[in-house]
Amino acid sequence: MTWIRRLAVVLAVCLMLSGCGSESVMEPVTPADNAVAETDDSAGDAEVDDAAISGGSSYLGSYTLDDAEFGTHVTVTVEGASRTIETNALPDHETGDFPNDGNPNTISAQDLRYEYTTEPEFTGEASSPLVIGVAVNGIKFEPGTAESVSCASGETYRVEALQDIYNLGLDFNNAHVQPTGEYHYHGASQLLADAYGLDDDLVLVGFAADGYLMYYSKSGAYQSGYELVSAARTGTGCTASSALRAGGVEVDGTSPDGTFTSDWFWSDEAGDLDSCNGVTIDGSYAYVITHEFPFISRCLNGDVGDAGGPGAGGAPLEGAEGNAPGEGGAPDLSEAADALGISEAELVAALGGPPPDFDAAAKTLGVSVQELMAVLPGPRSAG
Numbered sequence: 206m207t208w209i210r211r212l213a214v215v216l217a218v219c220l221m222l223s224g225c226g227s228e229s230v231m232e233p234v235t236p237a238d239n240a241v242a243e244t245d246d247s248a249g250d251a252e253v254d255d256a257a258i259s260g261g262s263s264y265l266g267s268y269t270l271d272d273a274e275f276g277t278h279v280t281v282t283v284e285g286a287s288r289t290i291e292t293n294a295l296p297d298h299e300t301g302d303f304p305n306d307g308n309p310n311t312i313s314a315q316d317l318r319y320e321y322t323t324e325p326e327f328t329g330e331a332s333s334p335l336v337i338g339v340a341v342n343g344i345k346f347e348p349g350t351a352e353s354v355s356c357a358s359g360e361t362y363r364v365e366a367l368q369d370i371y372n373l374g375l376d377f378n379n380a381h382v383q384p385t386g387e388y389h390y391h392g393a394s395q396l397l398a399d400a401y402g403l404d405d406d407l408v409l410v411g412f413a414a415d416g417y418l419m420y421y422s423k424s425g426a427y428q429s430g431y432e433l434v435s436a437a438r439t440g441t442g443c444t445a446s447s448a449l450r451a452g453g454v455e456v457d458g459t460s461p462d463g464t465f466t467s468d469w470f471w472s473d474e475a476g477d478l479d480s481c482n483g484v485t486i487d488g489s490y491a492y493v494i495t496h497e498f499p500f501i502s503r504c505l506n507g508d509v510g511d512a513g514g515p516g517a518g519g520a521p522l523e524g525a526e527g528n529a530p531g532e533g534g535a536p537d538l539s540e541a542a543d544a545l546g547i548s549e550a551e552l553v554a555a556l557g558g559p560p561p562d563f564d565a566a567a568k569t570l571g572v573s574v575q576e577l578m579a580v581l582p583g584p585r586s587a588g
Contacts, residue, residue, distance in 0.1 A: 308374025
């Protein structure tokens with residue numbers, strides 16, 4: 206694995222959207238209560254291989270979901286090495302009220318089509334498509350936000366959807382609505398997991414854009430490897446993006462608490478999951494949705510080059526070189542940090558990513574790009 210790949214996946218990338226809000230408790234409504242689900246057991250080789258961890262889910266092959274109460278319509282067709290998902294993106298469970306104080310948008314039917322492989326290939330070139338995947342009920346997983354805090358001193362902090370400072374209008378499913386009317390998940394939905402869960406601990410909840418399967422663990426058996434950065438944030442003259450309605454923001458000297466994506470870093474000494482929230486289970490690589498950051502994977506370790514659908518594609522991180530699924534390690538930046546006279550956590554936060562932004566990092570650290578590149582491990586290229 207090259208240094209750029211490792212730098213890039215030390216921090217989960219956050220992508221576009223808006224979101225965050227309140228929680229309440231509701232009784233789950235299962236597809237069996239309201240929907241007509243027709244399944245076809247024919248599936249490709251990849252589904253047969255993954256059956257060992259699917260708990261006997263009937264959603265590995267072709268199926269159709271029609272829910273008269275919620276208006277959900279999803280058709281999934283598995284043929285050869287392809288899984289095609291056609292959805293109107295209306296959830297088959299209760300949602301919060303939209304519009305609300307943190308989200309001014311109304312849920313509306315869409316006409317969306319995604320095409321993912323059923324024979325995923327682990328490339329080790331982590332990529333970050335806008336849409337990480339699609340749930341079995343046709344609702345997309347899009348964990349990142351568009352909201353940010355930008356500082357006159359050069360720092361930019363991406364706001365997380367699941368945090369306690371800014372109200373982005375999320376409901377009890379950790380979901381909200383885009384201006385287009387599309388409802389989408391930013392984190393684990395208990396109603397989704399309850400509706401599609403069987404006897405096993407792992408619940409098949411969706412399909413990632415690289416073709417690997419997405420699971421939720423009822424017992425929380427798989428722990429994220431992300432931890433909060435210890436170094437205080439830097440930045441003066443900071444202003445929140447307009448959607449946050451917060452104006453000026455005090456950033457300099459504040460402690461990372463999970464409000465921003467860069468508050469987190471991944472360590473191979475923590476948790477069970479790799480930097481993309483993936484793990485190999487019974488010989489099959491898969492992603493796990495967790496109740497801790499990153500909640501939903503922020504990057505994918507498989508090839509998404511041929512994935513079709515809105516926001517499905519994702520360019521590999523430049524210079525990325527992979528290790529075996531479920532394995533990996535952060536780069537040793539201690540010597541570079543010492544040379545710059547800062548902590549390793551400060552260097553990681555400045556680099557950001559993936560991919561790391563060397564120009565912005567150099568500005569944040571008060572050095573030239575050439576000086577920064579000279580002390581970093583690996584190839585000396587700012588490309």
